[in-house]
Amino acid sequence: TTCDLSTGSNGTYFSVLFGSIPKNFNITGGTFNIYVPDGSNAYMNSSVPFYNLNVQGVNTSSDLRVVQYTRPSTSAPPTLGPQPLVVLNDLTLQSNAVLNTTIPNPDVNVSVGGDFTVSSTAIYTPGDNTTGFNGTRTQLFDIQGAVSGNLNNLAIIDSSNLTLNNANVAVPVIVRSEFRLNPGSTFNDNGRILEVRGNLVNSGTHFRPV
Numbered sequence: 001t002t003c004d005l006s007t008g009s010n011g012t013y014f015s016v017l018f019g020s021i022p023k024n025f026n027i028t029g030g031t032f033n034i035y036v037p038d039g040s041n042a043y044m045n046s047s048v049p050f051y052n053l054n055v056q057g058v059n060t061s062s063d064l065r066v067v068q069y070t071r072p073s074t075s076a077p078p079t080l081g082p083q084p085l086v087v088l089n090d091l092t093l094q095s096n097a098v099l100n101t102t103i104p105n106p107d108v109n110v111s112v113g114g115d116f117t118v119s120s121t122a123i124y125t126p127g128d129n130t131t132g133f134n135g136t137r138t139q140l141f142d143i144q145g146a147v148s149g150n151l152n153n154l155a156i157i158d159s160s161n162l163t164l165n166n167a168n169v170a171v172p173v174i175v176r177s178e179f180r181l182n183p184g185s186t187f188n189d190n191g192r193i194l195e196v197r198g199n200l201v202n203s204g205t206h207f208r209p210v
Contacts, residue, residue, distance in 0.1 A: 016044040017069055019080040027051050027088060036062050036097065043067050049086035052114075055097040060123055063098035066108040082108050089114035093122035093145065102127030107152075118145040120167070128152045128177075133160045140165060143173060150174035156185040156204065163188040181206065 015034045031052040036042045038058035043065050055064050071079040082104035085091075091112050093099055097119070101108040107127035110116075113135040118124050122145040130153035133139050143166040154175045156162050164187070166173055172193035179196045181187050181204035187194075188207045 014044060014069065015042045015064070016046055017080070018046040018048040019069075019077060020048050034064060036064050038062065041065055044085075045069050045080055045083055046085075047080065047083045049088050050091075051088050052090045052092075053085075053087045054092045054094055055099055055122075056094040057096035057098060057122075059096050060098050060121070063100040063123075063125070065100045065103045067103050084109040084111060086111045087113065087116075090117070091115075092117045092119070093124060094119050095121050098123040098125065100125040100127075101129050112139070115140040115142065117142045118147065120144040122146075123148050125149065126152055130155055132157060133162045134158045135160045137161070138163065143167070147173070150176050152176050153178045153180070155180040155182070156187055157182040159184045161186040161188070163190050164192045164194060165190055166192055169193075 025048050027049050029051050031054060032050050033054045034042060036057040039062060041062050045066060045068065066082055066085055068082050069080040071077065085101065085108055101110060102125055107129040109130045109132065111132045111134060125148040127149065131151055132155040134157045136159050138161045140163050151174065164173060169191055172195035174195045174197065177198040178201065180201045183203045185204040186207060187204065191209055
C-alpha cells in the first residue's frame with residue numbers, strides 16, 4: 001500500500017491515497033469517513049475498494065475529487081493514475097458533501113455494490129463517467145440532493161436489483177448517454193421517471209409498481 005501525505009509532496013491534501021495490487025488486500029467490512037474542509041477541496045485516489053464510504057462537507061463550494069497522484073521524487077511512492085471509485089457496499093454523500101469525478105480525463109467511473117445515497121444538501125458530479133451498480137442484493141439509488149449535469153451512463157449489472165428513488169416523483173432522473181440493464185439484473189423504477197436521452201440496452205428486467 002502506498003500513502004504519501006508529506007509536506008510539499010504531490011500527496012499533500014490527499015484525504016486518501018492507496019495503491020496496492022489485489023493480492024495484497026482483502027476488504028470484508030468497515031466504514032471510511034472523509035470530511036471535506038471548509039475553503040479547500042479534498043483529494044483521493046485508491047486502487048483499493050472501500051466497503052462503506054461516507055463523505056461529509058462543510059459547504060458545497062468545496063468538493064472531494066478523485067485525481068492522479070504524481071510521484072514528486074525517486075524516494076516517494078510511484079505515480080498512481082486516477083482509479084475508478086469502487087465501493088463494495090454503501091456510498092453515502094452526507095450533508096453538504098460534493099463528489100466530483102470530472103477532474104481526470106477521462107472522468108472516473110463509480111461502482112457501488114450496495115446503496116448510493118445523495119443526501120438533501122449533497123451533490124454528485126459524475127461528468128462523462130459510468131455510474132454502475134453491481135451488488136448481489138437489493139440496492140437503492142436514493143437521490144435526495146442534486147446530480148450536477150445529470151448522469152452520463154447508468155449501468156445495472158450482474159444480479160443487482162436496483163430501486164430508484166428521488167425527492168420529487170414528478171422530476172425525472174436524467175441519463176444523458178446510455179442506460180444499460182444487463183442479464184440477470186432488475187430495475188425497479190419505484191414510480192419514478194428515468195429519462196434516457198441516449199441508448200437503452202435492456203437485457204434484464206424492468207419492474208414498475210402498480
